[in-house]
Amino acid sequence: MVLTEKQKELIEQFGVLNEKYGLPPAECRVWGLFLVADKVELTFDEIRETLNLSKSGTSNALHTLQMTNHIEYITKLGDRKRYFRCRMSNWTQMTQENFAKFDDLNVILKEILKTRSPKTEAFNKDLKKVTEFLDFIYKEITVAIQKWEKRK
Amino acid sequence: MVLTEKQKELIEQFGVLNEKYGLPPAECRVWGLFLVADKVELTFDEIRETLNLSKSGTSNALHTLQMTNHIEYITKLGDRKRYFRCRMSNWTQMTQENFAKFDDLNVILKEILKTRSPKTEAFNKDLKKVTEFLDFIYKEITVAIQKWEKRK
DNA sequence: TTGTTAGTTCAGCAAATAGTGAACCAAATT
DNA sequence: AATTTGGTTCACTATTTGCTGAACTAACAA
Numbered sequence: 001m002v003l004t005e006k007q008k009e010l011i012e013q014f015g016v017l018n019e020k021y022g023l024p025p026a027e028c029r030v031w032g033l034f035l036v037a038d039k040v041e042l043t044f045d046e047i048r049e050t051l052n053l054s055k056s057g058t059s060n061a062l063h064t065l066q067m068t069n070h071i072e073y074i075t076k077l078g079d080r081k082r083y084f085r086c087r088m089s090n091w092t093q094m095t096q097e098n099f100a101k102f103d104d105l106n107v108i109l110k111e112i113l114k115t116r117s118p119k120t121e122a123f124n125k126d127l128k129k130v131t132e133f134l135d136f137i138y139k140e141i142t143v144a145i146q147k148w149e150k151r152k
Numbered sequence: 153m154v155l156t157e158k159q160k161e162l163i164e165q166f167g168v169l170n171e172k173y174g175l176p177p178a179e180c181r182v183w184g185l186f187l188v189a190d191k192v193e194l195t196f197d198e199i200r201e202t203l204n205l206s207k208s209g210t211s212n213a214l215h216t217l218q219m220t221n222h223i224e225y226i227t228k229l230g231d232r233k234r235y236f237r238c239r240m241s242n243w244t245q246m247t248q249e250n251f252a253k254f255d256d257l258n259v260i261l262k263e264i265l266k267t268r269s270p271k272t273e274a275f276n277k278d279l280k281k282v283t284e285f286l287d288f289i290y291k292e293i294t295v296a297i298q299k300w301e302k303r304k
Numbered sequence: 305t306t307g308t309t310a311g312t313t314c315a316g317c318a319a320a321t322a323g324t325g326a327a328c329c330a331a332a333t334t
Numbered sequence: 335a336a337t338t339t340g341g342t343t344c345a346c347t348a349t350t351t352g353c354t355g356a357a358c359t360a361a362c363a364a
Contacts, residue, residue, distance in 0.1 A: 006267055007267070010260065010263060010264050010267065013260050013263075014264070015262050017253075017256055017260060020174075021173075021174065021253065022172075022173070022174055024321075024322055024323085025322075025323090026322070026323070027322095035261070036267070036268070037268040038271065038272070038274070040272050040274075040275050043340090044341065045340080045341095046342065051323095053323080054323065054324045054325070055324090055325085055340095055342085056323070056324065056325075056326095056341095056344085057322080057324070057344075058341090059322050059341065059342055059343085060322090060323085060342090060343095061348075062341095063342090068343080069318070080331070080339065080340060080341095081339090081340065081341095082341085086275075088275065088278035088279065088281075089278070090280060091282045091285055091286075092285065095254070095285075095286075095289060098250075098253075100252075101169075101250075102247070102250075104169055105169060108162065108165050108169060109165050109187070111162060111165075112162050112166070112187050112188055115158050115159070115162065115188070116188070116190075117190040119190065120190070120191070120192050122192075123192050123238075123240065126240035126241070127187070127240065128231050129240075130240060130243045131185070133177055133243055133244065133247075133300060134243075134247075136250065136300055137247060137293075137296060137297070137300070138298070139292065140292065140293070140296035140299075140361075141289075141292070141296070142286070144289060144292035144293070144296075145289070146199075147292075148285060148288055148289070148302060160335065176352060176353090177352075177353090178349075178352070178353070179352095195310095196310070196311065197310085197311095205353085205354095206354045206355070207310095207311075207312085207354090207355085208312075208313075208314085208353075208354065208355075208356095209352080209353050209354070210311090211311065211312060211313085212312090212313095212352090212353085214311095215312090232309065232310060232311095232361070232362070233309085233310070233311095234311085254310080305364100306363100306364085307362105307363080307364075308361100308362085308363070308364090309360100309361085309362080309363090310359105310360090310361090310362105311358105311359090311360090312357105312358080312359075312360100313356105313357085313358075313359095314355105314356090314357085314358095314359105315354105315355095315356090315357100316353105316354090316355095317344095317352105317353085317354080318351100318353085318354095318357105319350105319351085319352080320349105320350085320351075320352090321348100321349080321350070321351090322347100322348085322349075322350090323346105323347085323349095324345105324346085324347075324348090325344105325345095325346090325347105325350080326344090326345090326346105326355100327341105327342105327343085327345100328341105328342080328343075328344095329340105329341090329342075329343095329346085330339100330340095330341095330342105331336105331338105331339085331340090332338080332339075332340100332358090333336100333337075333338070333339090334336080334337070334338090
């Protein structure tokens with residue numbers, strides 16, 4: 001599979017952004033390839049060749065992308081190859097997982113608040129406010145996502 | 153400054169969570185220290201000693217925590233030391249920045265959509281839906297944060 | 305002017321992470 | 335039975351990151 005310069009550029013942009021949030025480069029590129037490719041279904045070797053990756057690199061990237069629900073594969077009768085594709089229905093779930101972060105943080109902040117010295121009253125009050133804010137935001141997001149899912 | 157076991161534990165928990173999202177360990181611990189400490193204002197050497205960090209490690213962690221608006225310092229007349237403290241007013245901004253991620257992603261996705269082959273109609277439609285969802289969520293969050301700021 | 309305090313900067317090391325290539329396995333093909 | 339296909343696993347290497355210690359600066363003090 002041959003990519004245009006524009007496609008390559010977009011894969012790299014998508015990659016750099018996701019690397020910033022902890023995804024390994026190869027994984028970013030594989031994911032990006034699914035987004036820009038002219039075909040929806042890609043085979044192992046197409047991915048490997050197009051991105052100049054090693055077999056193991058390709059295998060591992062595909063594996064973790066499946067674990068994180070970003071891609072899946074289908075098979076075809078009488079064909080031993082796997083046809084990988086991007087799971088586009090997964091973005092609301094992805095977004096929600098991103099918020100889980102705030103929730104986890106909030107659990108720890110509440111725990112910290114409980115054990116803090118009562119001497120630092122102003123600080124404690126601020127920290128309390130933060131936990132309330134995080135509670136608030138979490139609820140708002142949850143409601144927003146529900147709203148979206150209903151209006152579809 | 154001597155920390156209780158509970159305080160140490162909370163710093164580590166806070167650290168592990170934030171490391172998961174890309175903060176370096178030392179930086180996490182410094183930030184965590186501000187959250188659990190019995191005092192609000194901490195000096196360079198207090199931080200260094202309490203966390204067993206090197207001078208440079210302490211200096212760099214404090215620097216980046218300032219760059220990311222998590223902490224600030226004040227000075228006192230006739231005293232050359234800096235008194236560092238956590239910026240508690242910063243959490244709404246922090247939250248908003250976290251969403252900037254989605255917005256950046258959305259910019260790239262829209263760009264990808266523009267350049268995609270018209271042959272993959274179903275995929276393109278799904279991708280369009282994703283960008284609409286991200287637009288929607290971004291707006292909802294912005295409104296929610298405004299709502300919070302008004303009701304304070 | 306020499307020393308001390310409060311921090312910064314930078315070279316280099318140690319640990320962690322990402323990716324390669326070779327060996328391997330399981331299913332299908334000759 | 336031997337070979338090919340489609341992929342996985344694992345030992346090692348290369349790169350990146352995080353941190354240290356030593357040298358340095360800037361301000362003030364003796």
